[in-house]
Amino acid sequence: MTLTPAAVALPAVTPRSCGGSSFASPSSSLAEPPGSPEHRGQFGVYVHVPFCFARCGYCDFNTYTPAELGGANPDEWVAALARELELAAERLGGPRADTVFVGGGTPSLLGAARLVQVLDQVREHFGLADDAEVTTEANPESTSPQFFEAIRAAGYTRVSLGMQSVSPRVLATLDRIHSPGRPVAAAREALAAGFEHLNIDLIYGTPGETDDDLLRSAEAALEAGVDHVSAYSLIVEEGTALARRVRRGELAAPDNDVLAHRYELVDATLQAAGMDWYEVSNWSRPGAACRHNLGYWGGGRWWGAGPGAHSYDGVLRHWNVKHPNAYAQLLGEMTLPVAGFEELTEADRHTEDVMLRLRMRDGLELALLDPGEQERAAVAVSDGLLTSDGERLVLTDRGRLLADAVVRSLLG
Structure with missing residues (x-):
């Protein structure tokens, strides 16, 4: 159900055997969802940064370039985010965050000082568990040794870098703007700044990619010293520049047999280097799995803050308005920027439980x-x-x- 933002009121949900909705009253507790016993009690905070310097041709995420926003103002976004986190903590009764994940978009475009502000706001309104995992995504081109040093000192524990490929040809097809060698250099800078946990993202199956392109990319990630790799097959999403190029016949659509072969190449390369899969698209060294994502997959609960972000309390899922201007306007009125919500039935939760948990190594x-x-x-x-x-x-x-x-x- 999608409602006009100004008309949205989060519903009160009658408590049932699995627990009450977090929206029943400002002081209500989070529901107890079914799921993995290890993760169902976990509470995470996801922060969506909607800014990108340029739009990658394959991306259909809720992101905006400065031109699309008529000039972005990150400080206004940070101020609006602070208000959402304040209202969310009041609504939920202030559970401490076991994990925090700042994604996007391109969080590193905010710069270190604003990312520190974001974490300070989460810490102020929710508090952090003593062993909290705090992750930010980063584009290698918008990082530096000083950037990594500042966010590490502020309490970030994990960085996820977008490499996608080391092949200039593949990067050009994906409309990625970073140079082929920059992700490895950025990874080494993060390690030097004291980060123990570091992820690199890869994409395989790009039109024109060869087996050698993919192997060199996986080997570069390993040589950089990361302890986690995420590898995703390219999906041609409707409405993207890539989809338009495929439709015009400029590029071939990814072939399923090729995608399967490339997955096997990545898997063999990473496992030979001591990384094991713990989810179909994720490999890590022992102790380096992403706890925030395990919370999603294992039935945990989270608050998603920022334009278009989704939240889940074990029974009710809701999502924010997508456009940053509408988001900021509603929060300027001290109104949660909710665009719509759905109450999951037992059948819905069972379907999601099977779908997510079967993808995990356990x-x-x-x-x-x-x-x-x-x-x-x-x-x-x-x-x-x-x-x-x-x-x-x-x-x-x-x-x-x-x-x-x-x-x-x-x-x-």
Whole structure:
């Protein structure tokens, strides 16, 4: 359900066996969702930074260039964010954040001083757990040794760098603006500043990419000393510049067989270097998995602050207005900038639980499936897509290549 922003009022939801909605009253507690016992009690804060210097051709995220905004004012965004965090903490009763993730967009475009302000606001309004994981995404071109030193001193514990590829040809096709060698240099600067946990993002399957392009990119990430790699197949999203080029025949659409082969190349390269997969698209060294994302996948709860950000309290999901100007206007009136919401049914939560948890290395408890789903799981085991020890279902190597299809088959 999408409502006109000015008309939105977050609903009071009748408490049920799984717990009450966080919007029942300003002092209500978060609901207890089903999910992984390790993560369902986790509370995270996601902060969406909507600014980018330029729009990448494949990206359909809620981001805006200065030209699209008629000149962006990051200070106004920081002020509006502070008001949202204040209102959110009052609404939720102030749970401490176990994890914080600043994403976008390009958070590093804010500069170190504003990123420090963002974390200070989360700390002021929610507080941080003693061992909180605090991550920011960064574009390598908008970082420096001084940038990393300042945010590390402020309490950031993890950085995620967008490399995508080291091939100039691939970067040009993706409309990425960083130079091929800059991500590795930025990673080394972050490590020198004291960051123990560092992620690099890769994209595979770009038209014109070769096996060698991808292998050199994966090897460059490893040589940079990171302890986490995320690798995603290129998806041609409707409405993007890339989709228009594919539609005009300028570029070939990614081929599924090629994508599967490239995934196997990434997996083999990273595992040979001591990184193991813990989610279908994520590999890490021991102890370096992203706890914030594990919270999403394991049924945790989070508040998403910023234009277009989504939140989830275990029962109710809501999302903010997308445009930064509308976002700032509503918060200037001390109104939460909610655009719409949905209450998840037990069936909805079950579907999401199966979909997300089966993608993880720990797999899915067989007992969570109903008899029909268990029968279909037995077929997937016999087909070599899942393994089972009688208690848990885990994707095989072949199953990882077909993870979405396996989920659909289980859910019928």
